[in-house]
Amino acid sequence: MKVGYYPGCSVEGTAREFGISVRKSCELLGIELVDLDDWSCCGATAAHNTSHLLSVALPGRNLALAEQQGLDKLLAPCAACSNRLIAAHKEMTESDTLRSEIADLIEMPYSSSVKVLNYLELILNYGMENLASKVTRKLADFKVACYYGCLLVRPPKIVEFDDAENPQSMDRIVTALGAEAVDWEYKVECCGGGFTISDPKLVETLSHDVIENAEAEGANAIAVSCPLCHANLDMKQAAINARFHEKRKMPVFYVSELVALGCGATPEEAGINKHFVDSYALIR
Amino acid sequence: MAAKIEQTAIESFAKEVEEAGGGRAAECYQCGKCSAGCPVASFMDLLPHQVVRCVQLGMRDEVLRSATIWVCASCLTCTTRCPKEFEIAHLMDILREISVREGKVSVRQKDKLRFHRAFLRSVESHGRIFELGMIQNFKMRTAAKQALRDPRVLMQDAMMGKGMLFKRKLRFLPETIKGKKHVKRIFDRVRRLEKSKGKK
Numbered sequence: 001m002k003v004g005y006y007p008g009c010s011v012e013g014t015a016r017e018f019g020i021s022v023r024k025s026c027e028l029l030g031i032e033l034v035d036l037d038d039w040s041c042c043g044a045t046a047a048h049n050t051s052h053l054l055s056v057a058l059p060g061r062n063l064a065l066a067e068q069q070g071l072d073k074l075l076a077p078c079a080a081c082s083n084r085l086i087a088a089h090k091e092m093t094e095s096d097t098l099r100s101e102i103a104d105l106i107e108m109p110y111s112s113s114v115k116v117l118n119y120l121e122l123i124l125n126y127g128m129e130n131l132a133s134k135v136t137r138k139l140a141d142f143k144v145a146c147y148y149g150c151l152l153v154r155p156p157k158i159v160e161f162d163d164a165e166n167p168q169s170m171d172r173i174v175t176a177l178g179a180e181a182v183d184w185e186y187k188v189e190c191c192g193g194g195f196t197i198s199d200p201k202l203v204e205t206l207s208h209d210v211i212e213n214a215e216a217e218g219a220n221a222i223a224v225s226c227p228l229c230h231a232n233l234d235m236k237q238a239a240i241n242a243r244f245h246e247k248r249k250m251p252v253f254y255v256s257e258l259v260a261l262g263c264g265a266t267p268e269e270a271g272i273n274k275h276f277v278d279s280y281a282l283i284r
Numbered sequence: 285m286a287a288k289i290e291q292t293a294i295e296s297f298a299k300e301v302e303e304a305g306g307g308r309a310a311e312c313y314q315c316g317k318c319s320a321g322c323p324v325a326s327f328m329d330l331l332p333h334q335v336v337r338c339v340q341l342g343m344r345d346e347v348l349r350s351a352t353i354w355v356c357a358s359c360l361t362c363t364t365r366c367p368k369e370f371e372i373a374h375l376m377d378i379l380r381e382i383s384v385r386e387g388k389v390s391v392r393q394k395d396k397l398r399f400h401r402a403f404l405r406s407v408e409s410h411g412r413i414f415e416l417g418m419i420q421n422f423k424m425r426t427a428a429k430q431a432l433r434d435p436r437v438l439m440q441d442a443m444m445g446k447g448m449l450f451k452r453k454l455r456f457l458p459e460t461i462k463g464k465k466h467v468k469r470i471f472d473r474v475r476r477l478e479k480s481k482g483k484k
Contacts, residue, residue, distance in 0.1 A: 009413035014453045038462045040411040045358055046403035049380050049396075052305060053474045058407070061463070061470060105473045107466075154360035155371070164364050190323040190359035197422060198399035200437050202327055202355070235447070239440040274451045 003122065004071030004114075005033040006062060008081035008227075009041050014235075015078070015227030017271025021256040022077045022119060024270060028263040029126060029134055033075065036066055042076075042084040045194040056098065057105045059088035063116075064108035075117050077256065079226035080194070082118040083151040087158050089116060118152055119225050119256055120169045121161060128176045136264040138178030141282045144258075145182045145214035145222045146170035149229045150190050164188065170255055174223060177262035184217035186210045191232040204240045207232040211240070211250050221282060222252045230254060235276050251279035294342030301339055306378035309339040311368045318362035318372050328352040332362050332372055339375070348383040352376075354393035385482065398425055404471075406458075411467040414458035419445070 003026075011019040026033050043058035063085060066074050076082035092099040093112040103109050123131060148167045156164040165188060171181035191210055192203030211233060214222050224230050234252040241248055252275070260270040261283060272279050298309050312333070319331035330338065330352045338347045347353070353376050362372040383389050389397050402422040406414050423441070430437055448454045461467075 009415070012459070013413070013415045013455060014448060016451075016453050040461060040463055040467045041407040041413050043407065044403070046400035046407075048377055049358065050384060050400050050404070051381065051474060051478065052377065053478060054404075054471070055377075057470050057474055058467075061467070101477075105477065106470055150357075150359040150361070155363045155373075157369075188361075190357055190361070192324075193357050193359065194399075195357060195396070197419065197441065198395045199355075200440070201434075202324060202357070206323055206357075235444055238443070242436070242440065274453060276447055276451075 001030070001126070002032045002034060003117070004036055004066055004069070004074040006036045006039050006066070006074050006076045006081060006085070006116075008039075008076060008078040010080075010227040010231075011078050015230060015254075017274040018077055018227055018230070018254045018256060020269075020271035020274075021254055021260045021265075022075075024265050025256050025259040025263060026122075028260060028265060029123075029131070031122070031126065034071060036062065036071065036074065037069060038065065042081045044080050044084065048084070048087075053101070053105065055084065056088045056091055056102055059085045060092065060102045060110060061106045061108065063089055063092075063114050064106060064110040066114045067110060068108070072113055073115050073117060075119065075122050077119045077225070079118060079149065079151040080228060082116055083159065085116045089114065090158055118161065120152065120173065123173050123255075123259065124169050128172055131173065131259070132176045135177055135262045137262055137284065139174070139258060139262055139282070140178050141220075141284065142174070142177075142179035142258070143182050143218055143220045144174045144179050144253075145184045145217065145219035146174060146187060146255075147191075147210065147214070147222050147224050147229060147233070148187050149224070149226050150188070150193065152225060153188060170223060170225065173255060174258060177258055179258070182214070182217050182219040184213055184219065186213040191229050193228050193232075196228070196231055196236065200236075200239065201243075203232050204236060204243045207236060208240045208244055211237070211248060215248065215250060220251075221279075222250060223255045223258060224252060225255045237277050249277055251275065251277050251282070253279060294340070297342040297344050298339055300382075301375065301378060304378045304382065306339075306375040307371050309336050309370075309375070311370050312336045312340065313368065315367060317365050317367065321361045321365050323359060323361065324355050324357050327355045332356075335379070336370070336372065336375065339379075345388070347379055348386060348388040349390055351390045351393050353379045353383060354390060354396045395426055395430075398422060408468055408471045409464075410458040411461040411464040412459055414455070416454045416456065417458060 048055035
């Protein structure tokens with residue numbers, strides 16, 4: 001299986017372990033990733049909160065590049081990137097006026113031939129039985145709260161992926177890896193997203209509630225597939241504890257790390273050493 | 285006569301929003317489902333369904349100066365659950381755009397806009413986000429005020445920064461891409477097009 005790859009800015013930076021584990025897990029599963037040459041930022045929340053045209057033009061450049069480079073499937077592991085790419089693709093597909101406006105802005109044509117995938121969708125397409133057959137290390141001690149957050153499943157009319165209120169794709173993936181997927185209430189609640197730095201109080205309050213519910217429902221780990229979710233739950237966990245006078249230590253994994261671990265990668269190969277909250281205890 | 289003038293003002297704001305792509309506010313029958321599911325409602329001055337009501341009633345300034353449009357985290361729960369399939373989160377985007385254009389951004393929420401601007405400046409100059417540079421840029425513009433408001437935050441951000449450097453999660457130098465100038469040109473063209481649209 002050959003798939004185009006749009007890493008996105010954070011996956012190459014603060015979410016480095018996401019990138020490391022996406023590449024490692026794909027290597028172990030025999031999925032070949034072809035990097036999108038000369039990709040640029042998708043504009044993320046900053047663009048769509050301030051300029052509609054920019055929020056389509058920035059992802060538009062990358063979609064047009066993918067088309068030019070003959071990539072009909074494009075994996076964008078970051079949930080914000082995949083959401084923006086899919087939204088831009090949809091908007092351009094549905095409106096000829098917008099499509100030609102964007103073509104003028106980016107000086108490139110786009111004929112809507114690219115299918116953008118998030119990481120969960122890629123693994124679902126790979127097949128749960130195929131995945132289970134690759135598992136060499138059962139994640140038997142893991143009781144995972146699968147956290148989807150916002151951008152993977154919303155808005156359903158745009159992303160057309162899984163169920164918007166009670167998604168199951170990540171649950172199925174961790175189950176195939178031998179872990180237990182915990183039933184909990186906060187799987188599609190918001191962590192505060194891109195306000196990590198601009199509104200710490202809001203982010204810490206929302207993220208606190210997510211971690212608290214995961215723990216209350218018996219989880220000993222949280223799995224995510226979004227760099228913003230990981231930053232807010234893992235990197236900010238110390239600040240959350242300080243704000244709420246608590247001492248919780250909940251490890252937060254990218255689902256790709258779990259896939260890599262399950263298929264035999266060492267913790268370092270999966271990027272676990274980059275976590276702020278120590279995450280080694282459950283790995284045998 | 286007075287009633288007629290008011291009616292025009294009401295219609296013109298809803299129309300302006302609709303033309304900007306914010307949807308038909310008149311569709312909303314105020315069931316309140318958006319506000320019930322909003323995870324950041326407790327941080328807002330107007331609840332999401334009240335924002336839509338204000339648009340229906342032509343209460344321009346109340347909406348454009350509200351904290352709400354900046355507190356909205358774009359989680360899209362409202363859009364997902366609206367029984368009328370009205371895209372409230374997208375309406376918030378459109379309202380933010382107008383609010384910035386008219387200099388009406390809520391003073392207490394300005395950090396959000398400052399962050400977005402630092403983010404986009406970084407993309408405009410490098411083609412991709414240069415995280416360290418962007419955070420420095422944002423901090424330089426906001427640290428003094430934040431120190432007065434909540435000094436602990438600065439300490440915690442410093443600790444987080446130290447951790448990120450230690451874990452090699454931050455690059456010291458921006459990455460360069462071939463299409464850097466291309467991306468810059470996209471920003472310029474968007475600005476020009478928006479200006480010409482604004483004049484119409």
